[in-house]
Amino acid sequence: MFSLFRQRFWQPPRAHGEVIEDRSVSFLELFYDLVYVVVIARAAHELAEHLTWRGVGEFAVVFGLIWLGWLNGTTYYDLHGREDGRTRTFVFLQMLTLALLAVYTADAAGDGGTGFAVVYTVFLVILTWMWYTVRRQDAEEYMALTARYLMGMLVSILVMGGSAFLPDGARTVVWGVFIASWVVLLVLTERWAQRGRDIAFTATDSLVERFGLFTIIVLGEVVVGVVTGLSEAERSFETMATGVIGLMIGFGIWWTYFDYVGRRLPRPESLSQWMVSHLPITMSIAASGAAMVSLIEHAADDGLQAGPAWVLSGSVAVALGGLIVAMRALGDYERLASIYRPLVPTMVVAAAAALLVAWWRPAPWLFVLLLVGLLSAVWWLAIDRWLRLDDPGTARPNAG
Numbered sequence: 001m002f003s004l005f006r007q008r009f010w011q012p013p014r015a016h017g018e019v020i021e022d023r024s025v026s027f028l029e030l031f032y033d034l035v036y037v038v039v040i041a042r043a044a045h046e047l048a049e050h051l052t053w054r055g056v057g058e059f060a061v062v063f064g065l066i067w068l069g070w071l072n073g074t075t076y077y078d079l080h081g082r083e084d085g086r087t088r089t090f091v092f093l094q095m096l097t098l099a100l101l102a103v104y105t106a107d108a109a110g111d112g113g114t115g116f117a118v119v120y121t122v123f124l125v126i127l128t129w130m131w132y133t134v135r136r137q138d139a140e141e142y143m144a145l146t147a148r149y150l151m152g153m154l155v156s157i158l159v160m161g162g163s164a165f166l167p168d169g170a171r172t173v174v175w176g177v178f179i180a181s182w183v184v185l186l187v188l189t190e191r192w193a194q195r196g197r198d199i200a201f202t203a204t205d206s207l208v209e210r211f212g213l214f215t216i217i218v219l220g221e222v223v224v225g226v227v228t229g230l231s232e233a234e235r236s237f238e239t240m241a242t243g244v245i246g247l248m249i250g251f252g253i254w255w256t257y258f259d260y261v262g263r264r265l266p267r268p269e270s271l272s273q274w275m276v277s278h279l280p281i282t283m284s285i286a287a288s289g290a291a292m293v294s295l296i297e298h299a300a301d302d303g304l305q306a307g308p309a310w311v312l313s314g315s316v317a318v319a320l321g322g323l324i325v326a327m328r329a330l331g332d333y334e335r336l337a338s339i340y341r342p343l344v345p346t347m348v349v350a351a352a353a354a355l356l357v358a359w360w361r362p363a364p365w366l367f368v369l370l371l372v373g374l375l376s377a378v379w380w381l382a383i384d385r386w387l388r389l390d391d392p393g394t395a396r397p398n399a400g
Contacts, residue, residue, distance in 0.1 A: 242295065
């Protein structure tokens with residue numbers, strides 16, 4: 001009876017190399033991502049209350065930790081998960097931990113830092129055990145690579161656990177170094193894998209879809225920011241117009257991402273570049289939603305306040321920069337060079353122009369209108385190039 005239970009309900013994880021190419025994203029994965037909606041919303045709400053350079057820095061660190069947790073959980077499920085009770089149990093255990101993490105997220109850089117560090121450490125312990133069980137199934141050629149990754153996970157547990165005993169400012173700095181170290185580890189892991197003769201890590205359609213879904217999650221913060229701002233401000237025509245135009249910034253980023261990055265596979269040798277590029281993309285989108293609240297609340301002012309101006313313009317600029325890095329990692333980048341190569345300098349110019357708009361700080365309605373205009377110009381250039389192709393169907397935007 002017990003062996004039958006293990007066979008049908010408690011199977012070991014899939015080993016490295018046992019990739020399911022045509023796998024669809026499961027309802028369990030969608031449920032898992034839903035918990036991150038709450039965690040990110042808590043972090044964005046705190047930023048909306050503190051639109052200062054320090055507030056932005058603390059938000060970036062906290063969001064980076066959230067993103068790393070999501071990345072580890074997502075890649076594990078895509079590479080090694082099964083549709084069985086064992087996988088479901090561990091995913092639900094992660095979700096319970098994330099729900100507790102959300103309690104401490106809003107003030108993670110302050111009084112809630114100790115609680116956040118403790119819960120995050122527990123979350124890492126769960127993930128480390130899951131990755132260890134994969135190593136027990138692996139073939140010999142993967143052993144050295146997985147040993148290094150597990151060592152990184154163990155060091156992460158020690159660092160995050162130890163940060164619980166640090167004062168607030170020092171703890172945030174340690175977390176920042178922790179995030180940077182993980183980015184380096186991701187790049188090195190890819191390079192170590194490429195050195196192995198029989199080892200090749202490639203993104204699956206389901207993994208690309210998960211990254212797109214996470215991008216949609218943070219785009220939801222733009223909607224939340226606009227609705228929150230309109231709910232708390234005096235509902236005049238100027239305020240409503242600013243909110244509606246501001247929401248179009250989210251539309252513009254969605255259009256560009258899902259037409260030219262989303263649902264497109266990265267090159268195997270650029271997988272880590274493609275993954276890491278989503279950190280600034282998603283972080284900046286969430287930050288733009290937080291800035292929307294203050295921007296709409298002061299829509300009747302003659303000029304925009306410095307905080308929301310720089311956060312929103314900076315978010316647009318960083319998002320465009322991240323999109324450039326992501327596009328250059330795509331397998332389609334060379335095949336569709338006539339579209340992508342002119343798009344890159346255009347995005348650079350648009351990012352610089354967005355920062356100039358923040359420096360000018362016009363009336364809020366004009367401010368958001370100019371940002372929407374910049375995003376529209378980027379998208380229109382790409383569409384114009386696409387229409388000029390001899391066979392447009394071969395490069396048709398994925399979601400346009």
